Amino acid sequence: MSCCVASVLTEDFIAVIQSARLPKEGETIHGHNFFIGFGGKGANQCVQAARLGAKTAMVAKVGNDSFGDSYIQNFKDNGIRACGCLHAGENAIVIVAGANMMLNKEELQDALAAITSAKVLVCQLEISPQMSLRALRMAQENKVTTIFNPAPAIPDLDPDFYRLSDVFCCNESEAELLTGSSVNNVEEARCASRELLRRGCGAVIITLGAQGCVVLEAPESTSKHVPTTPVSAVDTTGAGDSFIGALAYYVAHYPAMRLEEVARRAGQVAAVSVQSMGAQSSYPHKRDLGAELF
Numbered sequence: 001m002s003c004c005v006a007s008v009l010t011e012d013f014i015a016v017i018q019s020a021r022l023p024k025e026g027e028t029i030h031g032h033n034f035f036i037g038f039g040g041k042g043a044n045q046c047v048q049a050a051r052l053g054a055k056t057a058m059v060a061k062v063g064n065d066s067f068g069d070s071y072i073q074n075f076k077d078n079g080i081r082a083c084g085c086l087h088a089g090e091n092a093i094v095i096v097a098g099a100n101m102m103l104n105k106e107e108l109q110d111a112l113a114a115i116t117s118a119k120v121l122v123c124q125l126e127i128s129p130q131m132s133l134r135a136l137r138m139a140q141e142n143k144v145t146t147i148f149n150p151a152p153a154i155p156d157l158d159p160d161f162y163r164l165s166d167v168f169c170c171n172e173s174e175a176e177l178l179t180g181s182s183v184n185n186v187e188e189a190r191c192a193s194r195e196l197l198r199r200g201c202g203a204v205i206i207t208l209g210a211q212g213c214v215v216l217e218a219p220e221s222t223s224k225h226v227p228t229t230p231v232s233a234v235d236t237t238g239a240g241d242s243f244i245g246a247l248a249y250y251v252a253h254y255p256a257m258r259l260e261e262v263a264r265r266a267g268q269v270a271a272v273s274v275q276s277m278g279a280q281s282s283y284p285h286k287r288d289l290g291a292e293l294f
């Protein structure tokens with residue numbers, strides 16, 4: 001039976017509805033599966049990194065309500081240190097994200113120890129761009145490897161984001177918005193990666209769904225196409241976050257590994273995630289994956 005999956009992503013939650021086909025405009029049809037799961041890009045990325053075995057901390061702001069409480073509980077259930085805006089040392093990976101744009105610089109300052117003692121910091125654009133930039137600066141000044149995911153995408157990205165990113169990782173549509181050129185295939189992704197690298201990042205990864213990703217590292221001028229495992233995809237929601245969470249895990253745990261190999265392994269983790277429904281609900285644990293990935 002053909003199957004459609006409609007996913008509604010809010011910043012914090014994801015609703016997934018499965019039906020035989022998509023409804024036409026104005027039409028009501030029956031779905032045969034519906035569930036709500038936890039979401040938010042930063043949260044997804046953090047959960048994936050934690051499930052692979054990384055010690056993770058989340059710098060986030062959640063509402064003071066039952067949704068916020070269950071959101072925090074979900075972090076705890078996944079072994080992630082989180083307490084609204086948290087203070088923690090000794091984490092391999094820190095993810096800065098937020099349920100809203102209200103995370104302020106005092107709260108970020110409270111997370112300084114967590115950020116500067118981590119091996120890797122991952123930021124997206126779920127908090128205000130100024131707070132993301134500030135967090136990236138804190139990391140860079142303390143030699144913490146930075147991974148920046150320019151999502152949700154904005155066209156007029158502050159140029160400092162490129163200079164503060166050791167790894168700048170985006171998908172096709174984000175690359176397209178940022179470069180102004182179409183990115184629909186490997187060749188176009190290679191061009192876009194050159195343009196993004198030129199803006200000052202240490203490396204660029206552009207993910208291409210079932211086609212894997214393109215990796216370009218400074219000072220190289222030749223990008224690498226890293227194919228992914230062909231799988232039968234059920235629901236690709238959150239695949240990009242699974243990829244980034246895994247990327248952070250491998251960068252933190254295998255610092256000497258070539259980025260191309262890191263991306264190959266992250267792609268294999270994400271390829272597992274597309275074989276079941278939802279975002280976090282589909283993310284594999286280390287125990288679910290082959291020993292060759294570790």
Ligand SMILES: Nc1ncnc2c1ncn2[C@@H]1O[C@H](COP(=O)(O)OP(=O)(O)OP(=O)(O)O)[C@@H](O)[C@H]1O
Nearest residue numbers: 171207208209210212228233238239240267270271
């Ligand atoms: N159909 C697929 N088959 C195998 N691997 C896939 C498939 N779709 C995605 N992946 C893996 O997941 C990675 C990220 O996917 P993609 O480029 O679609 O991210 P995305 O557009 O940010 O996803 P989303 O917005 O749904 O989270 C890919 O580089 C690839 O490794």
